[in-house]
Amino acid sequence: MHDGSGLIAVQNLTKQFGPVTAVHNLSFTVSPGSVTGFLGPNGAGKTTTLRMLLGLVKPTSGTATINGRPFQQLGQPGRVVGAVLEAQGFHPARSARNHLRVYAAAVGVPDAQADQVLGLVGLGSAADRKVGGFSLGMKQRLALATALLGDPQVLVLDEPANGLDPEGIAWLRTFLQSYARMGRTVLISSHLLAEVEQTVDQVVIISRGQTMFYGPLDQLRQSQQKRVLVQPSDINALATALRAEGVQAIEQLPDGRLAVSGVDSRHVADTALKAGVSIYGIQEEQVDLERLFFQLTSGQYAGYAPAPYQQQQQGGWA
């Protein structure tokens, strides 16, 4: 049986669909007590990885375990891990309550649990409506309710914010954080860092099926060097003075400013004063995680910018 640790471990996971390598030698672990973001652009292999973790897709090589065991050996998987993979797995003619009662029976929990999770995700009043009439956001909530039926220790969600309105996203954020704070494990995928930035503590960033970054979000923030953007009266004089002090990372921006990395704004201002250069404006650049995310994941399936619209040369009758 599983060890009840709440640990998700992915090791050297690879999946090949014919000639396409969807996931390539991926490794990371997810610990209980925190919300981990699983990030990457569309097609990076997130869904395939989660489906391998949940025993739905067979890995070509490598292992993915929950509580030290592959999914197939969990015994009663519904009691260990709950998953929201897509908001599509519903029979449209079945009511929300009946949908949950089907899976409550499979997981082996009392029927009352169906109503309880419906209330938990805020669908109590829609319990007897057919799922076919649900909005995408409601289906997401129902999918989450299904995942929660067995009161699982591990929660895995694939793009759960899709279709949720801002209020729903805020609710989901609070819910997942409190779930993790109970000592449980939450793994949530997204193709938008900004979407989960306020929710997650840890991130795993993948691109082209490979791990690009794996660690606490704060560490990712610190990994980017701050830049000081300064507009001096004499660019060359300031650059020379800074180089004389050993600052090498100096870049001239198209707008005429200098971007200086590796020092703070005070240092730049002091140097300018000594060199007799006036400063018209100075600011420290904020860490832009989204830009960092792009840098880490850029390239895959990048499209070309649209060609500029060229007006056709028309005949002379116009």
Next chain:
Amino acid sequence: MGNLVQAELRKTTTTGLWWGLLIPTAVLALGWGLATGLLGQFFVDFASSNDVDEVSDFLGVSPDQWKVSLFGMARAINISTIFPMIFGALAISGEINRRTITTTFLTAPSRMQSMLAKMLVYVMWGAIYGLAIMLFLGIGVVITSEPGQLPDAGGWMMLTLVCVLSSILMTMFGVGVGALIPNVAGTIVLLLLYFLVIENVLHLVLAYLEVPSVIGFLPNGSINGLTGSVSVDLFLSTAGVVPKEIEDVLRAIAGAGGALDWWWSGLVFLAWSGIVFAGGWASTQSKDIT
């Protein structure tokens, strides 16, 4: 396992498919029942007005006591059990089509258990369909038949047994095909084409090639044999020694030309269902649910 059986049972009772397919099944069975009586009446009138002493002699009874309704009933069962087969075919292909299979596998200890639970539930539904077919068929036949053409109590029992068996086996066959071909439209079209057209053409070819005994080993041939052979046995129950040719002709009338004995036929079809289910199980077991 009990949990999964209950879950599968709830899946079938929380949508309208079971009665949506049961209604046409009942109507078809009733219609065949009514037609059986009328045709039987016509046949007996025709036979009585002709020189049929030879047949009457070995049957030991006069034409008005021939249990001709048995043939129509055998054919009615064969055709009506198409519906429970379709019902079974949707069990797994429908789940794959609607993508509910993901949650089904996420909440089951193993895919194998999940499929076995499904099979158990559909065996039960096959029995329910079988009983419904027999009920409506019986009503139809009794309304339009003369008492002399109807089976006796033992005959009714036997027919009910093979009807329920046939319905269960057809449902199981459908479940297997639905797992093997995870596409709702593909599964249904293939099953209907095979059972209504392809194998009937095959039967003609085999009969033409003078190897009709092969028919009894084919899927449709064997499931028809289950009901058809019982009908012929019951029809001839009053007879002494029956020429082989006449028995063959009677089997053909019952829609089971070239068929084996009823229990052999049942076993052959059970084997077919088993093969198809094993294939479906193997493909489902290793399938990537993406």
